[in-house]
Amino acid sequence: MSTHEKQPPEPGGTRRTRNVVLLAVAAVVVIGLATAGIWWGVANGSASSPVAAESPSSPAPAPHSSASPTPSAPKPSTAKPAPTATSKPTAQPGAAGAALPQREPIALSTKTTVDKGVTVTMSKLEAVKGEASGPGEVAGPAIRFTLVFANPGAAAYGSQPIVVNAYYGQDNTPALPLSGPGATTLAASIPAHSSASATYVFTVPEDQRGSVTITVDYQAGAPAIAFQGVAPK
Structure with a gap:
């Protein structure tokens, strides 16, 4: 067992x-x-919840500044501008106040030949009170004179190209033309064996009449006739 x-x-x-x-x-x-x-x-969870509250998921926006940003100065351009076409003003024959080629000055009372036997003589040089009636004219002390053109030739002489100007003083300051008193225009053509006249008025200060030049330009490119002397006050 x-x-x-x-x-x-x-x-x-x-x-x-x-x-x-x-x-x-x-x-x-x-x-x-x-x-x-x-x-x-x-x-x-209770212990960690304050930390989560203190750390938001999205970052806080940056504080806004009221100061405006300083603009940067533009850089100067080095590109050269394209040349533009320019035209120099040219004095047209017969333009009022335009300086034209002149012959040697002659006395105010001298008779001289213009062209093709046509002669010119100055007469009736006098002091007047200028009258203004045209555009740009200014009334004031002026001189008035008459030019007589004689054509002894057998054919009519076309006088349309003839332009008269006046200058005064040592600097030959252009005088301004006036419509009166008594200013007339020259006929477009001077008949054969005949004469024609025209009366001109220009503003000239009384204290500048010690030297006055009156030019007659009769043809483009040809030297103008120059009458020079003392004008009455």
Whole structure:
């Protein structure tokens, strides 16, 4: 006979009771661990929430400055402008006040040849009070004179190109033409063996009449006749 005697088996009811107890204990342990984890998470969330509040997800906008940015000075352009066409003013023959090529000055009373035998003589040089009636004219002290053109030739002489100007003073300042008193125009043509005259009025200050030049331009490119002398005051 063996020295170890077989223990009698536990009854079935006792074994089931022990298993239930073990399952209950395990459930309690699991519930306890779960409860502890929940409380741990709540505690950590509460502790970390202020930090999250202090660190917003989007960066704060930069403070606005009221100072306007200083504009940078534009760089000077090195490009050269394209040349533009320019025209120099040219003095047209016969334009009032235009300086024209002249012959040697002659006395105011001298008779001289103009062209093709036609002669010109100045007469009736006098001081007048100039009258203004045309555009740009200014009334004032003036001189008035008459030019007589004689045509001894056998054909009529066209006098349309003839233009008369006057200058005064040492600087030969251009005198301005006036419409009166008594100014007349020269006929467009001087008949053969005949003469024609015209009367001219120019503004000349009284203190500038010590040197007066009266020019007669009769043909483009030809030197103008120049009468020069003292005009009456």
